[in-house]
Amino acid sequence: MVTKISPARDYLLFGVFAIAVLTMPVWLAPIGAGYPDLLQKFAIFGLFATGFNLLFGLTGYLSFGHAAFLGVGSYTAVWSFKLLGMNPIPAAILAVVTSGVFALAIGYVSLRRSGIYFSILTLAFAQMSYNLAYSVLTPITNGETGLRVLESDPRLFDSSANADGPLISNLFGIEMTGYAGFYFCAVVLLIGFFIAQRIFRSPFGIMLRAVKTNQNRMNYTGLNPRPYTLAAFVISGMYAGLAGALMCITDPLAGAERMQWTASGEVVLMTILGGAGTLLGPILGAALIKYFENIFSAFNEQTLHEAFSFLPDFLEYPVVSVAGLFVGEGWHLTLGVLFMLIVIFLPGGIMEGVSRIGRLFRRSSSKVEPSGATAPAE
Amino acid sequence: MDVILLQLLNGLDKGGAYALIALGLTLIFGTLGVVNFAHGALFMLGAFCAVSFNALLGLDVVTVDETQTTAWGTPLEVRTPYVEAYLGDFGAWILNYSVPVSILIAIPVMLLVGFIMERGLIKHFYKRAHADQILVTFGLAIVLQEIIKSIYGANPIPQAAPVAVRGAADIGALFGFDPGVIVYPYWRMVYLAFAGVMIAGVFAFLQFTTFGMVVRAGMADRDTVGLLGINIERRFTIVFAIAAVVAGLAGVMYTPILPPDYHMGMDFLVLSFVVVVVGGMGSLSGAVLAGFLLGILQSFASMNEVKAIFPGIDQIIIYLVAVIVLLVRPRGLMGRKGVMEN
Numbered sequence: 001m002v003t004k005i006s007p008a009r010d011y012l013l014f015g016v017f018a019i020a021v022l023t024m025p026v027w028l029a030p031i032g033a034g035y036p037d038l039l040q041k042f043a044i045f046g047l048f049a050t051g052f053n054l055l056f057g058l059t060g061y062l063s064f065g066h067a068a069f070l071g072v073g074s075y076t077a078v079w080s081f082k083l084l085g086m087n088p089i090p091a092a093i094l095a096v097v098t099s100g101v102f103a104l105a106i107g108y109v110s111l112r113r114s115g116i117y118f119s120i121l122t123l124a125f126a127q128m129s130y131n132l133a134y135s136v137l138t139p140i141t142n143g144e145t146g147l148r149v150l151e152s153d154p155r156l157f158d159s160s161a162n163a164d165g166p167l168i169s170n171l172f173g174i175e176m177t178g179y180a181g182f183y184f185c186a187v188v189l190l191i192g193f194f195i196a197q198r199i200f201r202s203p204f205g206i207m208l209r210a211v212k213t214n215q216n217r218m219n220y221t222g223l224n225p226r227p228y229t230l231a232a233f234v235i236s237g238m239y240a241g242l243a244g245a246l247m248c249i250t251d252p253l254a255g256a257e258r259m260q261w262t263a264s265g266e267v268v269l270m271t272i273l274g275g276a277g278t279l280l281g282p283i284l285g286a287a288l289i290k291y292f293e294n295i296f297s298a299f300n301e302q303t304l305h306e307a308f309s310f311l312p313d314f315l316e317y318p319v320v321s322v323a324g325l326f327v328g329e330g331w332h333l334t335l336g337v338l339f340m341l342i343v344i345f346l347p348g349g350i351m352e353g354v355s356r357i358g359r360l361f362r363r364s365s366s367k368v369e370p371s372g373a374t375a376p377a378e
Numbered sequence: 379m380d381v382i383l384l385q386l387l388n389g390l391d392k393g394g395a396y397a398l399i400a401l402g403l404t405l406i407f408g409t410l411g412v413v414n415f416a417h418g419a420l421f422m423l424g425a426f427c428a429v430s431f432n433a434l435l436g437l438d439v440v441t442v443d444e445t446q447t448t449a450w451g452t453p454l455e456v457r458t459p460y461v462e463a464y465l466g467d468f469g470a471w472i473l474n475y476s477v478p479v480s481i482l483i484a485i486p487v488m489l490l491v492g493f494i495m496e497r498g499l500i501k502h503f504y505k506r507a508h509a510d511q512i513l514v515t516f517g518l519a520i521v522l523q524e525i526i527k528s529i530y531g532a533n534p535i536p537q538a539a540p541v542a543v544r545g546a547a548d549i550g551a552l553f554g555f556d557p558g559v560i561v562y563p564y565w566r567m568v569y570l571a572f573a574g575v576m577i578a579g580v581f582a583f584l585q586f587t588t589f590g591m592v593v594r595a596g597m598a599d600r601d602t603v604g605l606l607g608i609n610i611e612r613r614f615t616i617v618f619a620i621a622a623v624v625a626g627l628a629g630v631m632y633t634p635i636l637p638p639d640y641h642m643g644m645d646f647l648v649l650s651f652v653v654v655v656v657g658g659m660g661s662l663s664g665a666v667l668a669g670f671l672l673g674i675l676q677s678f679a680s681m682n683e684v685k686a687i688f689p690g691i692d693q694i695i696i697y698l699v700a701v702i703v704l705l706v707r708p709r710g711l712m713g714r715k716g717v718m719e720n
Contacts, residue, residue, distance in 0.1 A: 112704075112705060112708075113708060115508055116512070116659075117704060119512060120652065120700070121700075121704060123648060124697040124700050124701060125697070128694045131694055132690055135693050136689045261648065262644075268516075272513060330524060330528055332520060333520070333521060333524035333525065333528070335520065336518070336520030336524060337517070339516065339517030340514055340517035340518060340521065343514040344499075347506075
């Protein structure tokens, strides 16, 4: 499974990825995704899915409670804004630390079991956190209203600054909205991607793959897998916490609905759609889902009639009414159908599809140029 | 004492719903080895069978009664449901008993749904990893609930219990407590009895019929049963359909207690999975026991006295119990050795 990949190729992959991410506003503009709000989402959910993939893709442990870490990260970031000031860097660092501690506690308990028990335990913990955030922890989380930064908050380090206008996170004077916010998220995503890449190639990453491949055999060789899986769980929780912090950095508001288990399901879908266990897949999956969510939710009957106006009238109305189920409010239906189709027909996700097509090409061209075939980077 | 008794009763009907869903989940898991995340959606589909039946019955014809006038002086328009107009008293009776009567509709519908689901989708996932099964059924659950949402909208649709069992009984007075202390709605009693009958029926079916014997043998050792020349796959299809019916009927009868909306399935599913895990994966009696146990625990936890000591305990008690049980007794209360050890 694990093919030897030279460091030079890794740096090349990272370089290409970095350029692709940083130039997203340019090359995504023609397909209508070149505006900062959506690009921020790409970066944030890409980071979230990358972290989830470190756990699920490498060790095969399917966590259904990752949204809890996202929520913890969000709350921590907003509290950091409230107490320390609007600088995103302490917010991000604190969010990583708290979500890491949180993940350590949950992981320590959940990882005593594997398989479906693990999924249900993580789900139980996430639901517990969600319910608590909604009810008893209201002093900390502000319950249903959601936690926001107020003018009256102490904000120790910049209480005088930003006295007028809405409170927006700013990095030494640069407000974290629009493209500035996107570039901040993009840089964090690149750092996260680089770390994930290092983990994939490290002996630690290989150990995690060993857990996925055959945990029994690992036990027999005298290795205890639990420290490795726990480390993977905590790292992956930290990624989720960081993603949650980024959400608040671009929009300083944290709500409990971020912790709901449907949110956990969404990140699972992103990872699977792109390809679990690959480096680029989860980011691709996250971007695709957020992109289509944006497009599909914006459709309404009017736009559908325009889109299908080339059909004869007797066909147009049925087609529009069927298609209408899948767009706008019905975006979740599309998501569910997509989910099923991917799991049924392409369990390896888009990356597997790409490499399948790549293999087809190579087979047909291998007669001409036997040594020129290149292994896909991932 | 009376407070405790009241909470015990309150917990029982919720426990009954958990037990019925968990029973189906365990049945499917024990026989097919499939983790069905769409089981809550089956519960919801059942509930919406009752809603559809009621909506269908509610279609009415408008007749103008010339002898009476409204406050504005126009002739009074009387709306009579078609069933009542054509069937007279019997129609009115059906309208009144629409929830229990819709069981008759729900059974064939749920059988069909279960059959299609198993043959069309689940069958192809026997050999795949549990993670894949979870994911594909999770996707299916989303699809089903979104379809229901697009038909019936997002708001809960209340269903009325029959007039005869609409009130509440003063149970406390029967046992010598002060009147008015322990008041328990009749419909919840009906639900409890119904849950008991369903559970007993499933157990009797598995215990006393040849079919049930084969299914139990298949749960214990699937390969050997196959080697004996029994077409175990076909039996399992029927088991899946039965589990779907059990979940569906649990949903039908639950509608007067909780107005159904499209995400009720998901809400119950998460809890039912916890119930299955607490009871022990693959143990039917464990699922029933844990269902009632957790229902009662939840109702005790929502007492004000308890909440005063542990704030928020009512929100998390079930999950807390699940975590503790999984750590102390990893196989659950009545789990068998060798089922899902990894």
